[in-house]
Amino acid sequence: MKTRAPLLFIFSLISSFSYAQVNLGEVVITSQRQDSSSVIGQKTMTQLQRLNVASALNLLPGITLGNIGPRNESVVYLRGFDLRQVPVFIDGIPVYVPYDGYVDLARFTTYDLSKITVSKGNASVxxxxxxxxxAINLVSKQPTRKLEVQGxxxxxSGGYDGALNIGSRxxxxxVQAGVSKFQRDYFKLPNDSKRENSYNSDAKVNVKLAYTPNANSEYAIGYVNQHGEKGTPVYAGKDTLNxxxxxxxxxxWPYWDKQSxxxxxxxxxxxxxxxxxxxxxxxxxxxLESYDDAKYTTQTKPYAFTSFYDDYSVGxxxxxxxxxxxxxSIKAALHYKKDIHRENNAGEPVRKTSDNTYSAGLTDEHQFSEKWRATAGVSFNARESDGAEEYNSTTKVISQFPANKNNAVNVQASLSYQPTSSRFLEASFGRMTRxxxxxxxxxYRLGTAIPNPDLKAEQATHYELKYNDVSIARLRIQAAVFYSRINDVxxxxxxVKFDTAASRWQSQMxxxxxxxxxxxxxxxxxxxxTGLNxxxxxxxxxxxxxxxKALHFTDVPEHKLTGIIGYAIKRLELNVDGSYNSFRYSTSYGTKAPGFFLLNGGGSFIINKYLKFSAGVNNIFDKEYMLVEGYPEQGRNFFTKLLFNL
Structure with missing residues (x-):
């Protein structure tokens, strides 16, 4: 009954209300064909108070919001694949962290974005x-008038936020420029207690200058500078094996900074x-600063340290x-990216690791008739090390890992059938790598592991069948089934090896x-x-x-249901959104984070053509829930906001 109740509740809400401005999981339509990208627009992100990329992406089907608890990082899983296997781009520029391939999506605010596009499974080579x-692509704003001012x-609850975007065409x-600030000193749990060390702060400045000699060409230079800082709440679970x-x-984390x-x-x-x-x-x-205890004042214990990363990518x-x-039609692409990772603990010398990555891809699209279309693509990818240093804390000597390289080939194909302008069916296949x-x-994972420089690329073979239908008046239907086989995981x-000095076995990737x-x-x-959707x-x-089969994949529930409803009339807009997640594993040996249902609500009032006031509440039922066992999320929380558009 606990599983069935939220499902019935959300469907009953949907039958009673709507939200006119939100198209959940909107799919881009080009040449009257619908592609594989799901899109979240700026209006949806603003209306539903999705202030960072992670929470915005959680609106889409096939995407699960996750939390790397020990690092307090917000991530998403796309049909079960994590961010190492689903790179993040800003306007086509890769922004994932060179060292581990992840990126903390909570550090990327949405104030300056026009939309977010997601390509699932067989993302183009x-x-x-x-x-x-x-692949996930964050698309920045562009002005359309001589002067645009939005903010x-x-x-x-626990903080404030603000943003200002100015553009002129x-x-x-x-030129488009923006500045934003998000500050939260703490969040409260459902029992009304403050979650210790749960603060986070993010500030961003961006500017983009473009030359458009004609309607078909554009040349732009952009700069983004973001500063973040955060705490990591201490584990509060009951898993004694953790x-x-x-x-x-x-x-x-006194700073978590990116600039591009x-x-x-x-x-x-x-x-x-x-x-x-x-x-x-x-x-x-x-x-990163690791302290002795919850006072966060001393660093004398063996596990206390201060660690620095100083990375960059050029390409x-x-x-x-x-x-x-x-x-x-054909399309071809060439890519080059050089990743530099530099790290050290306080008092130690800096170690440097460098990789070069190359890619060459080709796609072909053929329209057999008005109803039938086929596409195919192939790419050759290569990665080679350009030096990797290791440090022996006992001998105080820096040495080099042996050189290594790896190649991979991606192939993909699709066949689509569009019997009418309102129905679309596509079957696709792809072999993709990471x-x-x-x-x-x-x-070395704090001395518990043995490095393995010669690791090969992972491989995934995807099969997908999708269907889109807008033939029924005022109804849009989108559906897909998929199967992925992953090898060389x-x-x-x-x-793998016994460490005599430490009297323990060591593992290896x-x-x-x-x-x-x-x-x-x-x-x-x-x-x-009209006004009801x-x-x-x-x-x-x-x-x-x-x-x-005894080892479980973690962080992704089998079932996820999301609904948005609302009403818009004259100056008043109301919206309700809810989501249900079944349980998910938090560890490979079976520890679970229970399933949950969350309900959020809000509304806005248009004061005049320049000003709008909005307010709302998230987690209305003050539900206690976790995305990973031992790290409870925020309880009931409120927001108010004044928006202006000149």
């Missing part, structure tokens, strides 16, 4: 390497061809497209795993009447370890 499970000032130029149970971490400088161009070469070029420099720096990519005929990260290959293998992910997703959007989506995902 034109994205470049490591898109084994898909907000808000209060939220002339005949051949435009290392955090006996040895809790008292961690703070990039160049983008899109040139129309002639009536049938174009060239896109991107070049970038992306820097990531952070500082470029180019994409060329040409229509060979009215029925056939290279081992610097951490995968070289980390990089996983930890225990008891190896290409030993085989797995399968499969499931389905569906979304429905129905405009009941409802949307709901459902995801089912199963992940199986084919080599050891």
């Amino acid at each position: 034109l994205y470049g390497p490591n898109t084994m499970g898909g 907000n000032l808000g209060w939220l 002339w005949k051949k130029f435009y 290392s955090q149970f006996k040895s809790p971490r008292f961690w703070k 400088l990039y160049f983008l161009s899109n040139t129309k070469l002639d009536s049938s061809s174009y060239l896109k070029v991107r070049a970038f420099y992306d820097q990531f720096r952070n500082r 470029a990519n180019a994409e060329y497209g040409r229509a060979l005929s009215s029925a056939n 290279f081992a990260t610097i951490k995968d290959r070289y980390s 990089i996983q930890m293998v225990n008891n 190896q290409n030993k795993g085989r797995a399968e992910f499969y499931g389905g997703e569906a979304s429905f959007n129905y405009q009941i009447t 409802a949307g709901v989506n459902y995801s089912y995902i199963t992940r199986k370890n084919l080599d050891n």
Whole structure:
């Protein structure tokens, strides 16, 4: 009954209310065909108080919000694949952390975004390497008028937020600039107690200047600087096998900073061809402080330390497209990326690790008739080390790991059938890969593991069938079923070598795993009447370890249901959104985070054509829930906001 109740409740809400401005899981339509990208627009993010990328992505089917508890990092899983296998881009520029391939999506605020697009499963080979499970692209704002000023000032439980975006477009130029700040000193649990060390703060400045000589060409230079800091709440679970149970971490991050400088161009070469070029420099720096205890004042214990990362990536990519005929077009892309990772603890010398990654991809699209279309793609990817240093804390000597390299080939194909302008069916196949990260290959994991520089790329073979239908008046239906087979999974293998000095066995990352992910997703959007709209989506995902069925995949529930409802009339807009997640495993040996149902609500009042006031409450029922066992999430919380648009 506990599982069934929230499902019945949310469906009853959907039958009674709607939200006119939100299309949950919206799919981009080009040339009257619907592609595989799900899109979240700025209006949806603003209306539903989705202040960071992680919470915004959680609205979509097939995507699960997760939390790396010991690091207090917000992540998402796309059909079961994590962010190492689903890279994150800003305007096509990769921004994931060089060391481990992850990125804390809570540090990326949404104030300056126009939309977020998601490619699931068979993401185009034109994205470049490591898109084994898909790709996420954050698209920045662009002005459309001579002067645009948008912003907000808000209060939220435990903190505040604010943003200002200014843009201007002339005949051949435009400029877009923005500044934002999010500050939360703490959050409260359902028992009304403050969660210790739960603060976080994020500030961002961005500017983009573009030259548009004609309607078909654009050249832009952009700069983004973001500063973040956060605490990590201490483990509060009951799992005695969890290392955090006996040895809790008292961690703070005084800074988690990124800055990016990039160049983008899109040139129309002639009536049938174009060239896109991107070049970038992306820097990531952070500082982690581990303390003796919850007072966070001393660092004298053996586990206390101060760690520094100073990383950067530099690279470029180019994409060329040409229509060979009215029925056939090709696209080709070249990518190069150099990742530099530098780390040290206070009092130790800096160690440097460097990788070079290359990719060349080609796609072809052929329109057989008005109803039938086929696409195919292939790419060759390569990664090679360019030096990897290790430090012996006993001898105080820095030495080099042996050189290593790895190649991988991606292939994909799809066949689509569109019997009418309102129905679309597509079957696709792809073999996608992901290279081992610097951490995968070289980390000693605090002395418990043996590095493995020669790790090969993981491989995933995807099969997908999807269907989209807008033939019924005011109703949009989107559905997909998928199956993924993963080979050479990089996983930890225990008891590889006995460490005599430490009197313990050591583990190692190896290409030993085989797995399968499969499931389905569906979304429905129905405009009941003018100003009254409802949307709901459902995801089912199963992940199986084919080599050891006793080991569980973590952090992704089998069932997820999300609904949005609302009402808009004259100056008043109301919305309710709810989500249900079934239980998920938090450890491979079976510890669970229970399932939960959350309900949020809000509304806004248009004061005049320049000002709007909004307010709302999240987790209305003050539900106690966790995304990972031992790390409870925020209880009932409130927000108010004044938005202006000139």
